[in-house]
Amino acid sequence: MENLVNYKMLPVWDAKKLPQVFCEKYHIQEGAWVKLHIIAGSLDCEILTEQGEMKSQHYYDMLHQPPLISPLQWYRITKVSDDLQCQFAFYCQPEDYTHKKYQMTKTHSEVVLACQFIPKGKVLDLGCGSGRNSLYLQLLGFDVNAVDKSEQSINNLQQIIHNENLNHINASLYDINQANLKGEYDFIISTVVMMFLQPDKIPDIIHNMQAITKRGGYNLIVCAMSTADYPCSVGFSFTFKEQQLLNYYQGWEILKYNENIGQLHKTDIYGNRIKLRFATLLARKR
Structure with a gap:
């Protein structure tokens, strides 16, 4: 991430306010990277193909933070704990x-x-x-x-x-x-x-x-x-x-x-x- 710059921070969401779009097949736009930071609780996530097929499953919590999500990567959040609190940060190259x-x-x-x-x-x-x-x-x-x-x-x-x-x-x-x-x-x-x-x-x-x-x-x-x-x-x-x-x-x-x-x-x-x-x-x- 050392060459990327943050251009947008989304609000802190809990389990009830997490937008449904992230729980469906979702991808990051071209030229953008996303860092999901878990403040409390945990979630399960699936990495998908463009056709929606599951490539891998992952569990994340405060001690096991999600890696940086690359441009055009498809994923979805499948399960969240009741005490979840998380925040999405968007990054790009300096020229963008x-x-x-x-x-x-x-x-x-x-x-x-x-x-x-x-x-x-x-x-x-x-x-x-x-x-x-x-x-x-x-x-x-x-x-x-x-x-x-x-x-x-x-x-x-x-x-x-x-x-x-x-x-x-x-x-x-x-x-x-x-x-x-x-x-x-x-x-x-x-x-x-x-x-x-x-x-x-x-x-x-x-x-x-x-x-x-x-x-x-x-x-x-x-x-x-x-x-x-x-x-x-x-x-x-x-x-x-x-x-x-x-x-x-x-x-x-x-x-x-x-x-x-x-x-x-x-x-x-x-x-x-x-x-x-x-x-x-x-x-x-x-």
Whole structure:
């Protein structure tokens, strides 16, 4: 469980209040683990196949606690003692935390990949939106400054920070088009943000990002493109052309650059998700 995080605790239930759903064929959703803690009494449990056939039977009490229940595992509670008291706790991978707890879009995959080797430090989330990436980064131990021009998004994120008493993240209003941020950062991210900014401000925004990145620090940018083979049909204010983003980072160590095809959540008139090329860059300042 050392790499999992708790995203939900259910109430303490006794024998009379234990929901019937757990006494029938039940399974844990994908990406979730469950820990059942017995506070008093005992219960019998069966591990099942997907077809409902019994694989094994188990008895648990305060001295013999149930093991962690894996995602998609089928089981049912078959018998409980009259003095039973128990509680279910739900866990997930850190990158799924905001999705599971707040129904946010999942942490951007490029942020998850980058964090596999980028050391903990001070992060700027430029255009944090709901805070999906910022909350993930602070969960890993980064000190995060999250900025966005949406007052509603920042207010919601500040409420989460307050409710969870988070000490490694700050959220504030900021119009990225101003391109006048100060400070020093080890890691600056801007994922699917620049296509909503003013086209004439993009050079200044990138130069501002680069200027406040510490030597040895990292920039991660993901932004939609408009190319001959995949012209942008969505009303974005800005899209990159081929090699345009890469050209801004001459002199930096390019750890990753591609212009791969990706899908928007937005669909076309036939209900198909719109495909575009996305410029993805991860670079280290020399």
